[in-house]
Amino acid sequence: MSDFINDQDRAEAIKAWIMKYGTTIFIAIIIGIALMYGNQYLQKKELQTKEEASMAFEQLLVSSDNKNIKQYQAEAQSLVSNFPKTAYADLASFLLAKSYVENKQYKNAISQLNWVITHSKYSEFKQVAAIRMARIYLYLKDYTKASASLAKVYDKTYNVMIDQIKGDIVLAQGNVGKARSLYTKASNDNVNSEILQPLLTVKLHSLPAQISNEAN
Numbered sequence: 001m002s003d004f005i006n007d008q009d010r011a012e013a014i015k016a017w018i019m020k021y022g023t024t025i026f027i028a029i030i031i032g033i034a035l036m037y038g039n040q041y042l043q044k045k046e047l048q049t050k051e052e053a054s055m056a057f058e059q060l061l062v063s064s065d066n067k068n069i070k071q072y073q074a075e076a077q078s079l080v081s082n083f084p085k086t087a088y089a090d091l092a093s094f095l096l097a098k099s100y101v102e103n104k105q106y107k108n109a110i111s112q113l114n115w116v117i118t119h120s121k122y123s124e125f126k127q128v129a130a131i132r133m134a135r136i137y138l139y140l141k142d143y144t145k146a147s148a149s150l151a152k153v154y155d156k157t158y159n160v161m162i163d164q165i166k167g168d169i170v171l172a173q174g175n176v177g178k179a180r181s182l183y184t185k186a187s188n189d190n191v192n193s194e195i196l197q198p199l200l201t202v203k204l205h206s207l208p209a210q211i212s213n214e215a216n
Helices: 002-066 069-082 087-102 105-118 123-139 143-150 157-172 176-188 196-206
Strands: none
Touching: 002 069, 002 087, 002 143, 069 087, 069 105, 087 105, 087 123, 105 123, 123 157, 143 157, 157 176, 157 196
């Protein structure tokens, strides 16, 4: 009899507990299920978006030689607008900026590179965009903005490239001694490169010989 009472008490206790907390637990379960399926949906949607962006970018590359400039730029801009959170948008922006430069649309090129700096999720892309922007400003003889663009680059991987462009900037401003110092530093830090080293050598040899002993 005592066991029956204990069982009955336990049953009543469980019933009371369910009455008190059952709704909360049920809601929690529903939320948990919703979150699980929601995450699965988002993952599937993200994968689908990446696949669509990849296809659009591949098509952009394949058809680049077969389209007029305005159409190519429009398709590249469409990719950026439709898939802004993907790496393909960054890559399309670089191609778009290149196209703008080739067609002397420097303001548009700067704007596109600035889009990468502002929106890209990848620090490497942001810094490459800043370097390319600096080169455009250098070409436009806006040395202040060129230097400001370089200041956005913090990864030491790009130090050689940065010093080279800084050398170009000060040389354009007439400071040959400082240019020599920067080119030399870049050359010394870049001994293993088969790409930049010849360019740095040419830049150094192109400096006026009569000031080879000039102080920095």
